[in-house]
Amino acid sequence: MSTPIDGALMRSLTPGVLGILVRRGADFAAAEDAVQDALVEAVRVWPAEPPRDPKGWLVTVAWRRFLDANRSDTARRRREDLVDEEPAPGPAPARDDTLQLYFLCAHPSLTPSSAVALTLRAVGGLTTRQIAAAYLVPEATMAQRISRAKRTVSGERFDRPGDVATVLRVLYLVFNEGYSGDVDLAAEAVRLTRQLADAIDHPEVAGLLALMLLHHARRASRTAPDGSLVPLAEQDRTRWDTGAIAEGVAILQAALARDRLGEFQVQAAIAALHADAPTAGETDWVQIVEWYDELVRLTDSPVVRLNRVVAVGEAxxxxxxxxxxxxxxxxxxxxxxxxxxxxxxxxxxxxxxxxxxxxxxxxxxxxxxxxxxxxxxxxxxxxxxxxxxxxxxx
Structure with a gap:
């Protein structure tokens, strides 16, 4: 009797498996291909033969796929060295390279669209087909985009410090795509941001997670049955997810208490004030204006200034x-x-x-x-x- 495969578990294991291969000396692009091959094999094998150690299984299969792909006369010497390094069966190493993968996939040399695609594939564990469907582009187009991105970062050192702010911008781009195709990108962005929060203790990571949860909590009320947009003031607040709101507010309060204010914490504070109002008419617009003043100071973005104008008009x-x-x-x-x-x-x-x-x-x-x-x-x-x-x- 076969056991249904846990897709969420497979996606959560992807960055750790990829990180192990890269740290063992595999080129990033080749390692990522090998991990994708291992995931495909897992879909075929696991329902009938679920492994005791899913991560260890994926590491073993991905490493062998990587070695197979490198068997050629010109690579023989290097291959022999790598074979000597092949791990014995057993639990996967405990070291977690997830954070370095986030940094690598959001490398400043990549365009935002390429960084998003590579993050969803290498860190998120999504297939090229899923990513292409989510962004409404042909699969071949997305495959080329991901291949170019992998070539761009393949020469980068894996342990080089990265820019957290760039990673957060990439994740926020994913979140704002919402839902398309068979992949819920907003939910995927929340999952990846949770994973990042587990890998790094940073108030802005917490701020982004809080912001996503507070926005995601209103999702069910944002569109009418015919698909048309419903403005915030007209949304049915009984349909808001109070559990997600409570979690977002708690995460935000803990981040603000560290007194290292950043733009995502401020945006989350504004979202929390909207979520806290029982009705649109009871929104604390005066305090929202004050938070927008902070956000203008931090970003001086034309879009933020426009949002402040709306808040002033309401206050x-x-x-x-x-x-x-x-x-x-x-x-x-x-x-x-x-x-x-x-x-x-x-x-x-x-x-x-x-x-x-x-x-x-x-x-x-x-x-x-x-x-x-x-x-x-x-x-x-x-x-x-x-x-x-x-x-x-x-």
Whole structure:
């Protein structure tokens, strides 16, 4: 009788197995291929013959696959050296190289998209097909992206100190992709960030984990049955995951107590204030503005400044928000394009101030530069709603 395979267990073991191969002298790209081969073999074998030591089994099979791939005349001498190093059967080494893998996969020489793909494959244990489906690109395209990324980092020393901030940005990029294909990237990002938090004691890692949990807690209420976006103020708060909120707040409080403030801790504090409000009308916007002031100090990001404008509009009224918008630098996003949400923020504030004509025009402008289809549809509906009111409809 076969035993169902535990996919989550396999993915959690992947970085440790890969780290062992690399530390034994395997080239990163070849080691990663060998680990993927071992995972495929595990899917075939484990249901009928589950191993006592899953990690040790994967290490043994991956190492043999690596050796097989290197059997050639030009590699014979090196191969013989490696064979001498082949471990005896038994438990896998206790050393955990997970943190170094995070650093390697988020290497500054990689583009953000390549770093994300390599992290999901090498650290997350996802297949190329799963990653391609999640990002809605052909599998061959994703395979090329991952291969280039592996070649880029293969010459890097495995034990070199890495940049935690870069790793966190990569994980946050994964989280913001949400759900697509058969992989829940938001849940995967939470899992990987938990794993990172186990590997390193760092307040910003805790801050990112708290932020993810607090955002993820609202997931069920973010879209209507027809797939349309539901703004925060209109969400059904009874559908929020109170367990995830409580865990996120506890993690955040412990991080803030260390007095090493960073941008993810601040973002989590803002998310916690939203989660703490029983209704949208009871949100502590004054305190949210204060946290945005901290975030502007830390990042000076045009997007953060826009979010602060919205908070000012809620705390002090729409005219104060419009004044703050006029004072905020225009800013640019990627490739010199204007920050997409500026027109949407202006539309919202003008509507609250009673200028429906200006708001409708700005919603149309915002829809044209919306970063995704769901947001574009939401902004288009807002414009249509106001235009109907201007024509005398309800």
């Amino acid at each position: 002090d009224g729409p005219r104060a928000g419009l004044a703050a918008l006029d004072a905020a630098p225009p800013g640019t996003a990627t490739k010199g394009a204007p920050v997409p949400r500026r027109a949407a923020v202006a539309a919202y504030l003008h509507e609250r101030d009673g200028d429906l004509a200006a708001a409708a025009r700005l919603y149309v402008e915002a829809a044209r530069s919306a970063p995704n289809l769901a947001e574009r549809d939401h902004l288009t509906r807002q414009a249509a709603r106001l235009n109907a009111r201007l024509r005398g409809g309800r």
